[in-house]
Amino acid sequence: MKVRPYIxxxxxxxxxxxAACGRTTPNEATITMKEMAxxxxxxxxKAGQPVALRLVNQDGYAHAFDMDEFDIHMSLAANxxxxxxxxxxxxxxxxxxCSSPGHHAAxxxxxxxxxx
Ligand SMILES: [Cu+2]
Numbered sequence: 056m057k058v059r060p061y062i063x064x065x066x067x068x069x070x071x072x073x074a075a076c077g078r079t080t081p082n083e084a085t086i087t088m089k090e091m092a093x094x095x096x097x098x099x100x101k102a103g104q105p106v107a108l109r110l111v112n113q114d115g116y117a118h119a120f121d122m123d124e125f126d127i128h129m130s131l132a133a134n135x136x137x138x139x140x141x142x143x144x145x146x147x148x149x150x151x152x153c154s155s156p157g158h159h160a161a162x163x164x165x166x167x168x169x170x171x
Pocket of ligand 1: 091117118153154155163
């Protein structure tokens with residue numbers, strides 16, 4: 056019978072695929088807002104995969120997280136933590152900033168790097 060080795064190799068291929076998926080899923084990043092700045096001014100993620108972004112405002116006043124290219128505009132109250140997810144399809148460098156009045160000018164700005 057030649058059937059068994061065939062099924063066995065199929066199972067092995069399937070297992071390898073599952074293992075590969077497990078390695079690539081954690082596309083996560085945390086951005087901390089503290090003392091009128093993004094503590095991570097550069098975030099690098101992979102294109103074509105969902106990314107879970109965790110925003111942590113450690114200041115005692117409100118901030119915002121804005122990325123025009125992805126139409127993301129989030130407000131964070133004092134000491135608030137928020138999460139958002141999106142899938143960047145195209146590699147490139149994208150600006151993120153805080154749209155609270157004066158904050159962008161004060162340096163609340165960073166770059167999201169999407170790698171192919
Ligand atoms: Cu701000």
